[in-house]
Amino acid sequence: MNNLKQSRSRIPVLSALILLLFVVTLNAQTAKLHQVATNDCGVNGKQPFLVKGDNYTMPGGIDGSAAAKTCNFGGTVIYAFDRMDIQADYQLEVVYLSDSERQQRIIADGNEVQSPVTLEAGKEQRYKIDLPKKAFAYGQLVLIFEVLKGPNALVSELNLYSSNPRKPIPFEGEQKQALVNTQTYKIDTEVDAEEHLPVYATIPYSVPGVYNPVLSLNGTWLFNPSPKADFYTGKATDANWNPIVVPGQWSMQGFKVDSAGFGGYQTTFTLPADWKGKQVKLRFDGVSSECVVWLNGKEIGSHMGGMTAFELDATGALQQGENRLALKVRSESLADMLGSLTQYAAHQIGGITRKVTLFAVPEVHISDLRIVTDLDDRYEDADLKVYLAVTNAGKNTEKNVAARLSITGLPVVLDQSIPQLAPGETWTGWLNGKVANPRKWDNEHPHLYTMKVELGTADVTTEQIEKRFGFREVEVKGNQLLVNGKAVKLRGVCHHEAHPLTGRVLTPELEQKDVELYRAANCNFIRTSHYPPCEELLDFCDELGMFVEVEAPVCWIGHHANENWKTLNYRDSKYYPYVLQSNMETIQFYRNHPSVIFWSMANESYWNEEFAQVEVYVKKADPTRPHTFHDQAYGGFNNQGSTAPIANIHYPGPNGYKVAAESERPMIYGEYCHLNVYNRSELVTDPGVRSDWALALSPTWDNMYKTAGVLGGSIWSGIDDIFQLPDGDAVGYGPWGPIDGWRRPKPEYYDMKKIYSPIRVHTEKLSPARELTVDLENRYTYTDFNELQISWKYGNEQGISFVSIEPGRTGQIRILIADPQQANELYLSFTDPRGFMADEYIIPVGKQVQNELPELAPAATQLKKSNDKYRITGKNFTCEVDRTTGQILSLRQDKEEILNGGPWLMALPLNGGGCYPNHNANTPLFNDICTEWKVSEIEATKAGDDVVISVKGSYKEFEGGYQLHINAGGKLSVTYSFDALADVNPRQWGLVFEAPASFDKTFWRRDGLWSVYPEDHISRPVGEADLFYSGLPSHIDPRVEPTWSWSLDYNELGSNDFRSTRRNIWYAGLVAPSGSKVTAASNGQQHWRSWLEKDRIRFLVADFVTAGNEMFLNSYYAPFRKPLKAGDTIGGTITLRVE
Template sequence: VLDYQDSTYYPYVLQANMETIHFYRNHPSVIFWSIANESYWNKEFAQVEVYVKKADPTRPHTFHDQAYGGFNNQGSTAPISNIHYPGPDGYKVAAKSDRPMVYGEYCHLNVYNRSELVTDPGVRSDWALALSPTWENMYKTDGVLGGSIWSGIDDIFQLPNGDAVGYGPWGPIDGWRRPKPEYWDMKKIYSPIRVQTDRLSPAKELVIHLENRYTYTNFNELQLNWKYGDEQGVSFASIKPGESGQIRIPIMNPDQANELYLSFTDPRGFIADEYIIPVGKQVQNELPELQPLTTQLKKASDRYRITGKNFICEVSRTTGQILSLKQGKQEILNGGPWLMALPLNGGGCYPNHNANTPLFNDICTEWKPTEIDAAKVGDDVIVTVKGSYKEFEGSYKLTVNAAGKLSVSYSFNALADVNPRQWGLVFEAPATFNKTFWRRDGLWSVYPEDHISRPVGEADLFYSGLPSHLNPRVEPTWSWSLDYNELGSNDFRSTRRNIWYAGLTNAAGNKVTAVSDGKQHWRSWLEKDRIRFLVADFVTAGNEMFLSSYYAPFRKPLKAGDNISGAIVLHTN
């Protein structure tokens, strides 16, 4: 282990600072100098500081201490204090500091939870749940100058033998400079334009509250384009930097639409931000109710046959699970429900990225039913199942109607402690159901068309026009969301939080749709020769160790005996 107090290293540290300052001193983008990165302060660094002050008296400097906590602030006299990975309460430390403070590194992206990332790219969008409140506290704390997210670009090195090493994909852009999901989250969180109005009621005049977070630009220098149904226009608002105000938009026909689109064009000519504000009832989030049809039940030795007009659903009398559900001749479901309570899966702080990181996508194991019964109740058939997995015990009830409606309520108690990332029920559909679709509440109201977290969209299992094998040494000509592994494309297999509805469809237009209330979540993937999908009643952010303190309020660790439950509604046609 190197001794940080060994004066032998002083000439090298001094030389590094000399070369840096003399080489870059005329760059206008240099705001202040850094004497070192994640090092211990000592008398040699104090001597280097004397040189730095004389070499460029026009700029201040900082010293990046080892890390937050006991390694930090070991006597550094740099005029700008510096901490790395301060956690969600770092701003409180900054507020008490006698020097201005910068977060030299903070809130780095998911990287060490490698199996979670290769299984579910939707974990990446959860990073905003850490960055957003952190930036809000930084912005509102006078002592904080700002911070640097680590890292800018993925840290992956492709070796000649095909292996990949490094820390991993923790950049908001990848090695080919393609934006990843976090890039848009970062842009929205750092945006100087804040629309503080969440929703509106239909009216002849729509009043929108705004906050100006520009440092020098008045909002009257921006061009605000708006659109409401067939009506559109341009508005301006005079709001000084750091202040809040309003804009008022006249509407001729309030009943013609239920969304107001806003676009803000920066004086330099680019669109700085966009918003969609819901106005009145959002009828597009609702699907029509299915009118019940008479449904019949027949009991064979090994299965229940539930039938109706152009409808057959077969449920195993051995497992209590769906064998097949058909509308006409088209099979729409051929498996499930299975309980999934997928544990959080993290990793240590090591540069051990591996191109062959294993997937982690297990449903509960060793299902043993203890009771299976079916009965006709009104127009429906209800199948009641009790049993246990290795991890949980409990029951579920399938309510089946020939109109194509399948309702599943479940309740299970944990048999061992587990800290889950997702829980819910998993079903299977034929591999021909290779397109997913959804409508959901997004963290942001506007996303790029190829963003995995866009509020409304559809995604292919595999996109056409891509090579059969992704060569990491060949520059891709497609967006990041189209990349794929054995589970499907990034776009197809990402968790969609807070769905109003989501589902699968095939080329003939047959569908299975999970109908919800904006509080459930959807994820689909290829499982060998079938498509599986999860309708989850609980989802939390991934198990990235550096973000654990940010995500702690969102966790629901279970102790043995704790209950999980939910109700899922599927429409098939």
């Protein structure tokens, strides 16, 4: 055993600093399991899954079986299995035989699958371990035997059993080598984050002697998609150089660059004469995603990372007068892969994608400024702590440098003297001061102060900077996140930077509009998926009031969504210097924004030892905020035991709140209630599917709000991700936002506003009275209702009501009415202190009349039969029914044809799709009626004033029949019953009829989910909609911004407004310009949909409607489904009126 003991000097003992996440059950039964892998450890050729460990055979004095006497040993021993079945059950059998006492454990991808076990000298010990699914959640199992006490770790036998007989395969090549190089969970906690934080000099407000110290280089540059290697040495003169807008993506401006190649940029600028003698910085807020920068032919720097800022010193390369700036830029780089940027957008996002700024600072200048505001235990007074860095970039030692800090509107002045600053030296220190009860910043009261810092020598100011900031403090306490001492509930959305024409490039005006739109929809939180935002977005969040989670540009590392990981090993340490860099750049650039309340290290990535090490840097880089990591905090998929202070779960389903309630950490739903997008054919056919989304969000949010452990969530997603390329292609994931790419609200926007509303009116109806009492609930975090403007209207009376209800409380308002009989509804509106209408309600007062249709008087009706049809007539009434099909050929009243087809059975199956960025502008419609109708029996008889036509027959999918009751007074009813001939899971079933194309306006009255809707919302309870709206172009150009509402958009079936399903109708119909109309009269339990079918209008009156087949929403919609088995019956009675 001497060799084994001597190995201690060359194989270090590894220690792991991870939490105990899972305790396995030992000695499980293997009766139902198949042996799928065996390893006789220590024997070459019989240990195929060994990755790391030396061989050894026990000496003769150690008793044990022959297999147990051979072993692998080392500071860590690693075995790895690929092609595991993530749905199967697995059991590990492990045998130890040790020559001396030692203690060790087994780790699987960060999870402890065997807790510490003591190995006794000379004793063969056998264990059977049921493996938790999270140990092999990605189809790979990596077992690490780790020594805790004793010389090293060992293992003698290793067998794997599974419920799936398929055998795993060993790691090979790069995968295997990466594991050998991995120092599993030996986390260094004594790191210096400052070494990895980039320098972003504070852009000055003023520099004495300089008219303007800031020069924007945004505008028109020159671009070449395949420049010569030395293009940066001279002017761009050949024909391949063309104008390009900066900031901008080259692909959105019609340029194509080889995926492995670099595009070239050039521009010129004139250096202001009064910048002479100053230090000049060149800052790029974003270049996607790898670049080299030259100034006047001299390389001044390079950068990797498409969504983070970098800063270069341009001083030494500048010349007086005109200067030439050149870049070579590659889109697909390591940064692009680790951020899944191009893959996600489904097109190259390469280019100078964010603003470019040149600015001048004095030689002795402020090179860093970090603002910290710690509040006292009562969250009233503040300790102001300002980290200041002052750099001497000159050649001379500067003495008696002084900095003075002041805050506009507060009696705060902090002075700092720096006796001496040598050339190249940077002084750093903290300026500290007490501030008595400043106004706090929170999202509902975004109070900002302006900090001024003046730098100078001998009473001469050489630089002044100004920075807006807010007094606020973020803490994690138990399973809640506190901002200024209040537990917050985050009503959020995920925000991609997306625009149809500019791609991932937005203007400041659009960034402002996004924040305003989200805020008006009662969102209080934005997650910047999956990269940091433009700086301007956070400026507006600070100013307008919005909490923000800023995410580093790291996405899908290890995740199956990024196909690179099918051949690469996500644990390989070579990928993580960039992960660290991008997190440090993110934190350093955005840290002074009060709106940012926590960081995200990555999106949907696989936690491992490298991420654990990056996390140490994140904590040290900013100890004032928590962070999260977007994996899965529970379950079998992507749950690797991450330790971020804020737990995360994506798409937890309707019961996720029950798990979060037991969480020891605050749990954020990083993504939830994904909007409809992958059921693409359903959406282009029936926009009404979008309104069903509220059926998922509403109960989910209520449960989230009421569960302390749920921090909140961010809806996926905030804006449609569709890019209209100049060549005519449309790419992206699709229309998954409550607002479209042009920033027009879609149906889900108003649903989100209502569901996220911090104002709840719990009174559902009132009786007429001189005093109306309304029950209210305040779901704000910081705002008392006495800060709102509450307006009311009742008939011709109106007024403003005042009431104090503290956050989280309930209360009442009382409204005095002079004439209670003048109206039958009370309208209430609530205006937020920040100036937008937060919510509005209509409360019914007294008896309500829903179905306002007068009764039709029956009329004498005659029946005539011929060989091919039935003819039903009466005064000014004619209806012809085909005797072969049993369907209406023509129904006329006052000589105008009103119906010319139907009834046909529709049982439209659910139609979904997979999660891919495969948006297609030519998505096929899905609107089929049942097929191959054949009549087996048909009979027409008189029944009182009516004619009754009884029809039996079969479709390919159903068999059954219907009865048509026709009266010349204008009433037609159909009672139908059909049995399914095959299994089908329908979205809608009912009967379809046809009318002439002149019936091009639909109207309705229905029960809405909300009492108030915008006038252009497709789900408004009362309204009318045109087939096509006048004033719109005959063809919608997807590259031209529309000036009309989303509901007016159209396709071959008609406008969004016309062809949307209207649920729960009291009546709905079609009307022609002449005034003739057909109306379906109902009781609030049926549903209506109309559309253009070639040269006629079809309409469906449905007895069943369920939500669409969006894969992310099916668990929410399961209670509303009615899957049919062969033999199941569907049916109902439909009543039509023609007038």
